[in-house]
Amino acid sequence: MKGTSTSSVDIVLPVPTSPISTSQTSSPITEPTQPTSLQSEPLIDNDSGLLWTGSIEIGTPPQSFIVCFDTGSADLWVASSQCNGCDAQDTYDASSSSTSQEQQGTFQISYEGGQDVTGPIYTDTVVSVAGVNVTGQYFSPVTQASDMSNEFPLDGILGMGWPQLSNLQQDPYFFSAISQNAVQQGVFGFYLAANNSELYLGGTDSTLYTGSIEYHALASDSEGWWQIANASFLVNGQSAASGFETIIDSGSTFMSAPVEAAAQVYGTIEGAQQTEEGFYMFPCSSAPTVAFSWGGNNWEIPADSFNLGEVEEDYCLGALISADMGTNAWTVGDVFLTNVYSAFSVDQGAVGFATLA
Structure with a gap:
């Protein structure tokens, strides 16, 4: 849930930066093997x-x-x-x-x-x-x-x-x-x-995921968000948008993209059309599998997660919303986070994802 500042004084602090060898590899964070209650x-x-x-x-x-x-x-x-x-x-x-x-x-x-x-x-x-x-x-x-x-x-x-x-x-x-x-x-x-x-x-609770966590360093302009760069969005395995930043937001239900980017994505889905308030719908029979990539794995959102349900006869609502963002950063919410284990590292200044167990 992105908050907007309404204070009379704004504080601008530097984002801590810790050395991470690459944006798509796991950083050396010790993960407890026996979680405690x-x-x-x-x-x-x-x-x-x-x-x-x-x-x-x-x-x-x-x-x-x-x-x-x-x-x-x-x-x-x-x-x-x-x-x-x-x-x-x-x-x-x-x-x-x-x-x-x-x-x-x-x-x-x-x-x-x-x-x-x-x-x-x-x-x-x-x-x-x-x-x-x-x-x-x-x-x-x-x-x-x-x-x-x-x-x-x-x-x-x-x-x-x-x-x-x-x-x-x-x-x-x-x-x-x-x-x-x-x-x-x-x-x-x-x-x-x-x-x-x-x-x-x-x-992190290592009983809930398999393999290592793929960490990505926070963007240099993250300004306090859990924001990572070099993102791509794929529709049915093909790139539909790339080169943008993403704010990982556990308080948001859906995903939001700038108006032009959302139109570009839905332009790759046959029969998609815009509805009111920034939503798009598409033929339920052509609900796509979509994915994010930050230079490493493709992290999929299956069709049944991207499809929010039927809104008109044979037409279903998509989980990517068009919004006037004021930036090229997308907001990535729970419709994505339910399909991965997510880790947020203050120590490393990074966000990571792992495959669910």
Whole structure:
């Protein structure tokens, strides 16, 4: 879920760069062979691949919340007990936490889907995720929210992006965990599926994938996104677009491409035509197998994943959306991530993918 900055002050920090020999080979990250329950947070697929959520705890004594773990933003916010427009099941009560401290300033963030939230800024002890404890974490118990759907059980969002994206202008949760030595490695991994999904902190869960992880260094202009370059998009094994960058976003359901790029891709699918709001449809009988490549393997999205279902007689909706991106970078969401094991390495400044076990 890509957030857009609404702060009056923007922070621009350099993206850490660590030596990676090539963009398509596995970097020497030690992966635990015996995962521990304290590193693994179960995720729930709330609506057939549209949103995965997990549990966090904030405060003393701990207050529990259901959040989306979002690599497309960097801030933690949850609904407050005074929130107007929130449809949360659980809300944060600062007066009930002995470690809660209000800070100066106001938090605000807007997301590309049109949602926005506003609230005060606090610090508190965050006991999350899966028992990984961080102290003095900045977050916002929001008091105002708009366009937040009550379709899913969601109390807030925990951003997993880089500090450059933070509207709080503070370290995101996972970066705090690294600096406080709460995790062994600055790596986290996602396994998104219909059942037994998880977010793994401090490494990767090697029981969920086979072979090595194919890592790709972050682009030099990533500006806080988990953004990798030199991407190609294939339709039925043939290149339909190449030479673009991709933002890997666990908070987005679909894939988004600039208007011209999306038209180019769908131009290779027989019978495809644009519908409203940037979507395309195609004859259900010609649903393609598509794939991304970053110079290594072709990472496939099978036809039944790319096909979002019938919208007109014999016509089905495609999972690649046309959007005015303001950049040549594509957004790659869960429709792709459900078909790979994904790893996000702060230590190496890289994103990696592996074949599911």
